[in-house]
Amino acid sequence: MKQTKISEAVVRRLPVYLQVLNEMVNREIQTISSQDLGNKLDLNPAQIRKDLAYFGEFGRKGVGYDVVYLIEKIRQILKVDQTIKVALVGAGNLGHALCNYNKYSKDNMQITAVFDDHPSKIGTSINNLTVLPMSELVATVAEQKIRIGIITVPAIEAQNVANQFVEAGVEGILNFAPAILRVPDEVRIQNADFTRELLSIAYYLVREGESQDESDLD
Amino acid sequence: MKQTKISEAVVRRLPVYLQVLNEMVNREIQTISSQDLGNKLDLNPAQIRKDLAYFGEFGRKGVGYDVVYLIEKIRQILKVDQTIKVALVGAGNLGHALCNYNKYSKDNMQITAVFDDHPSKIGTSINNLTVLPMSELVATVAEQKIRIGIITVPAIEAQNVANQFVEAGVEGILNFAPAILRVPDEVRIQNADFTRELLSIAYYLVREGESQDESDLD
DNA sequence: TAGATTGTTAATCGATTAACAATC
DNA sequence: TAGATTGTTAATCGATTAACAATC
CATH class of the missing domain: 1.10.10.10 (Winged helix-like DNA-binding domain superfamily/Winged helix DNA-binding domain)
Structure with missing residues (x-):
């Protein structure tokens, strides 16, 4: 060791x-x-x-x-020799996309519960999972031994969802919302906000009218 | 300077x-x-x-x-004081999600063209944009002065799409597919593959039966 | 003026790379 | 054996942090 x-x-x-x-x-x-x-x-x-x-x-x-x-x-x-269960909050397009990706993935990470609080979403089905209301999050995480939470809700709701994940006892959170979240130190948080990615690509663009090759040697 | x-x-x-x-x-x-x-x-x-x-x-x-x-x-x-145009390939759930996000974003990064080669997708409409066949990528990128490409296709198709983006002359690529892409050095590539993110979160999980607090002081 | 906070230099810390003995 | 490639130590490189003069 x-x-x-x-x-x-x-x-x-x-x-x-x-x-x-x-x-x-x-x-x-x-x-x-x-x-x-x-x-x-x-x-x-x-x-x-x-x-x-x-x-x-x-x-x-x-x-x-x-x-x-x-x-x-x-x-x-990476501890994926065992199955790691994941919950997702936010049954929008992004949530759908992640669930699908997940279906075909051969890693042992499984999204096993999906939550959303919009009445139009509750009870609908994504990839064989029924969308549950947020009120069931804590109990479901405990029951299913879910260890990671994914946030795919709008920025304004993200902190609230994070709080509930923390309360439910997840060990890590993957956040897709463009928001800075506060969680206790013992919870690992990782941001996957694509606007950040796009902005940092933009930095490397060449500004119009500037030459590309100024001391760009390495 | x-x-x-x-x-x-x-x-x-x-x-x-x-x-x-x-x-x-x-x-x-x-x-x-x-x-x-x-x-x-x-x-x-x-x-x-x-x-x-x-x-x-x-x-x-x-x-x-x-x-x-x-x-x-x-x-x-970051060069987003000007509008930066972006093209997206892959009109699936993830593509939809990004287009929507984008609509509400106040940064000057705009997805202005969407491509997909599946017959069922071509001609459909996402967020006021008509999905175009890949054959129109190069011309559209040139016409619209698109500078960044987003890849939201399955891993197996990703390199092919990247090649076409490079041919079209984009300066940067944001890749959501779980694949390692090869592009010329002058094209900036950034990976936003969420399976990587999930796997690295898993590392920080506590293995069952192990104590959490082994010299975890900092 | 006294307090606050920048911009920047120097010190520290940590990550990457080179080099090489061990060994398949 | 000769060639290849690891695991690891030492050297280098780069990024973070501390400290402080300048100044609002």
Whole structure:
């Protein structure tokens, strides 16, 4: 149990490794080196080796990493070797999209309950799940042992939903609303607000009338 | 034009500042200090001052930052003081969701064209936009001076769509598909794949049977 | 003036990369 | 054995934070 404190940067790379490795399996590639992985992802091979080495010795010197074995190990690290249940609040288009994505995903993360407080939504069905009113959130989370909450409601309602998730005892929240949410330190919050993403892409646009290649060497 | 190389970390914080500042405007707050901003966002005030100082002197000593003025400046930095046109490929639920979000957003980023190659989608209407076939992508991007592309198609089709966006000459791509895309260096690519986000949240879950508080002090 | 807060330099901290012995 | 590639230590690089003079 050498548990050095693992940085967030490392944790965010693990799912990316998993993605590439899953592609490898599909193409029936059995072994991959940090070099190959690095090429695919534009990452330094030493970084990849170091990332993995935080958690154990998964490779073989002179050979590389066994793809299937490494997938198994990364799944363990990310704790998705077990099924993780997820609740979603907000049965709009985005909520629908996530439920569908989820259906086809082979990770062990399952959206098992959907909530919405709009009368027009309650009782409708998404992907075999009946949309429940918010009043049932706390009980359902407890019953089903749901551990993560997803927020896909308008910004103005997001903090309120977050509060209810916290009350219900989820350990993490994935927030799609463009709002800054306050939750206790022990609850992990992650923002997936696409307006932020778009704005940061805009930064890299070239302003009209400016030359593209000013000392842009690296 | 002091153009030190600005790090990606800085760029990704700017939209967050903008979000808080917009909230301030709504609450008719006129001035904000780096201290206040830092409290709201759990960031070090020195970091915020430094981030802003890369781009100019926007504050007043002893006073703080004028909210409206700072918004204007950050918009300029992010190049959203002008309207930035965006194209979206993939008229599914996620595509719908993004178009709707967009409608209500007050940033100057506008989805002005939607594409999809499924016969059942072509010709339908999303948010006043008619869904066009992929064959019209290149011409439409040129005509409308579209600069950013959003990909909301299944993973397997994503690289193909990316290629077409690149051919059409977009400067940036926001990819929602769980796939690793290859594009030329001059095109900015940003991944917004929610499965990655979910997996990295899972890392922070507490494994059943493990105590939560093992040297978790900081 | 006294108090507050910026912009910026210097110090610290942490993450990435290079290098290489171990070994398959 | 020779070639390849890991795991890991040391070196480098870059980002965050502390501190403080300038000044509103």
